[in-house]
Amino acid sequence: MGDNKLIALGKITSVFGIKGWVKVYSYTEPMNQILDYPEWILQLNGRRLVVRLNAGKVHGKGLIAHIKDCDDRDEALKYQGAEIYVVAEQLPELEDGDFYxxxxxxxxxxxxxxxxxxxxxxxxxxxxxxxxxxxxxxxxxxxxxxxxxxxxxxxxxxxxxxxxxxxxxxxxxxx
Incomplete structure (x- = not known):
């Protein structure tokens, strides 16, 4: 990761169900665009961790996601409260006149x-x-x-x- 600028895309707010799914609050527009990034950099309690998404979907008014190798509620609890980042270079190019x-x-x-x-x-x-x-x-x-x-x-x-x-x-x- 080095000096690459990290961009906050959302936050893991809580666990969902018993199979390792998490609820996600997205800062992206539209909100489900956060699921387009297969790799997230999570920051929690001063630590960074890179995780891969297995799946994600709109659920009610929010989003849920499943992180690879996170298969039960206890494991998912470890991610609760984590900020979700990606490296700025991963963001799609915008049209002229549009800015992040x-x-x-x-x-x-x-x-x-x-x-x-x-x-x-x-x-x-x-x-x-x-x-x-x-x-x-x-x-x-x-x-x-x-x-x-x-x-x-x-x-x-x-x-x-x-x-x-x-x-x-x-x-x-x-x-």
């Missing part, structure tokens, strides 16, 4: 008139509406305020420049 959330985190956010609003701390999903950039001010920004900026390409977000680490927004600091 982890690519936007840490980018500087600048208004059309050049005002530095801070950096993207993280992203939030607003449910059915658009996603939201959570921007935190810092010493080089106009202030130390936290701003929630709708991630609306072309309308609010005018340009994302990964090379220069900057997002250009049509947004006023006092919104």
């Amino acid at each position: 959330w982890h690519e936007l985190e840490g980018l500087k956010v600048v208004t059309l008139n050049g005002t530095n609003l801070g950096v993207v701390d993280h992203m939030m999903s607003a449910g059915t509406a658009n996603d939201v950039l959570v921007v935190r001010g810092n010493d080089s920004a106009i202030d130390h305020e936290e701003r929630l900026i709708p991630y609306l390409m072309d309308e609010v977000v005018k340009n994302v420049d990964l090379t220069n680490g900057e997002i250009l927004v049509d947004w006023q600091p006092d919104y």
